Amino acid sequence: MAKKPTVYDVAEQAGVSIATVSRALRKPQSVRQTTRESIEAAIQLLGYVPSGSARSLAARRTGIIGLVLPNVDELETLGDFELMNHDTAEISVDRQVVGKIHRDSLYFDHVLRGCELESWSQGLSLMVSIGLGRGESDVNQLVHDMIGKVDGLIILARSVPDRLVESLYSRIPLVMVADAPIGGENKMDLVRVSNRKGMKTLVEHLVDAHQVSRFIYMAGPDDSPDNHKRYVGFQEGLAAKGISPESIPIYRGKFSRPTAKNITNDLIARGDLPQALVCANDQMALGALDALTQAGLHVPEDVIVTGFDGIEESDTSHPRLTTVRQPMVNLGRAAVSTVVKRIEHPDDPPYSTEMPVHVLLRESCEGPLGTV
Structure with a gap:
């Protein structure tokens, strides 16, 4: 297997320093267009793939936002899944059933979609976890595993025990959606609606x-x-x-x-x-x-x-x-925007946003x- 091209190879091919390549990858707007185009051409020619872990170490950030939900609609009817490989097509008449319970596009779906959209728009990735059906000790473990992999955390109310939220907000940028634990309204970042x-x-x-x-x-x-x-x-x-x-x-x-x-x-x-x-x-x-x-x-x-x-x-x-x-979608977008603000301005007073309803x-x- 051919040796993978490195950032040193890109710098040599483009005729720039390694620091310039790194800056062009992290903050393209900070590099002149002609230089950026030379670096992009070198990357394409060499087939260079930036190392996410290396960039994370350099920036001391992962580029990932964590989201903890209490539930996702389809979990309520989720059954066992069996992976099958059958090259077939079935046909049947689908008659309307009076009173049939359809799957709805629910609250959590829309909030999640808003978080996805805003994360994408800010060049971030979103890591999602669901607390439904887990005991408190399992939720604690799940959240502690997550916070080591993300730059900030968004928690929908009722997803995580209040005492765990209390222990987290001073350790990692954290935004509560819907409401904060009792006593935390004036000290935690909060996004909610009227x-x-x-x-x-x-x-x-x-x-x-x-x-x-x-x-x-x-x-x-x-x-x-x-x-x-x-x-x-x-x-x-x-x-x-x-x-x-x-x-x-x-x-x-x-x-x-x-x-x-x-x-x-x-x-x-x-x-x-x-x-x-x-x-x-x-x-x-x-x-x-x-x-x-x-x-x-x-x-x-x-x-x-x-x-x-x-x-x-x-x-x-x-x-x-x-x-x-x-x-609901904008609620998710507001949550991501708020956690990004907290990451960039860790010493600001608590952010509190209440969004209008119709x-x-x-x-x-x-x-x-x-x-x-």
């Missing part, structure tokens, strides 16, 4: 425009900061309109479409449907729509249904789902709207 204001605005609209006084609230997991902020906004919206929040029944839908469907089926069977079923995320709202549709009930005539997040399926459901859209009024609340 969950409270979005839900409050939606509830006030339901009362003002549709005279809703009988609500049911479908909540997510108790340990979710998004769930907590949305419920606070729900309470504030009711109180602002003279409705006691304590009078409103709460059901634990766990941010799960099947769970919400089961809860709604039970409400239908008992004849306990409210005027408006307000769900803390779109998944649960879609589950409620599944149950109501199968029972032959009409939305919004029999009951108004609303969600939160603005996932893609909320715009294709029947009826389309009234929701509060949060900028209440989208659709047919599940407003009835027929027509087209534009």
Whole structure:
């Protein structure tokens, strides 16, 4: 096998110093165009491949950002995979199944996509790990393995135990998405959206425009900061309109479409449907729509249904789902931008970003709207 070309060979071929080659690879804009073109021509001629590990040692950076997620949508239905090699093609009739649970483009997918896009735009790589189904000791090991390979870390709330987050933020550039552990809001870098204001605005609209006084609230997991902020906004919206929040029944839908469907089926069977079923995320709202549709009930005539997040399926459901859209892709981009700022400016005070949301009024609340 021929000897691999080195940076010394590139420098000799281009007629420049090794330092100039290194600078052209790390910061091309800092090298004159003619010099850069000579170096690029030498690299192409020799087939030189820069050593990532060598550049990392020189720059004391890996060029990698770590991302820890609590879950990815498909994990909930992920089965065993068997690698097979069969040169075949099967054919079958794919009939529509009423009430079939489709895979949604969910919150975590969009945040992950935003992190990928911003990492790419900044010339960085993204390392992703998922905490679902692992015990606390396994998550601790997973995160400690990761931090030795990355320049900074993005953690979605509920992915990592709070005490581990507390021990990490002073050791590595770290950004929390959604919320920080209790007591950490003013000392950690934080990126989140206006969950409270979005839900409050939606509830006030339901009362003002549709005279809703009988609500049911479908909540997510108790340990979710998004769930907590949305419920606070729900309470504030009711109180602002003279409705006691304590009078409103709460059901634990766990941010799960099947769970919400089961809860709604039970409400239908008992004849306990409210005027408006307000769900803390779109998944649960879609589950409620599944149950109501199968029972032959009409939305919004029999009951108004609303969600939160603005996932893609909320715009294709029947009826389309009234929701509060949060900028999920931009949330991921903001998280990467923030961790890069922290890497470059380690002594800055904590960065805190709260991104706006948009209440989208659709047919599940407003009835027929027509087209534009």
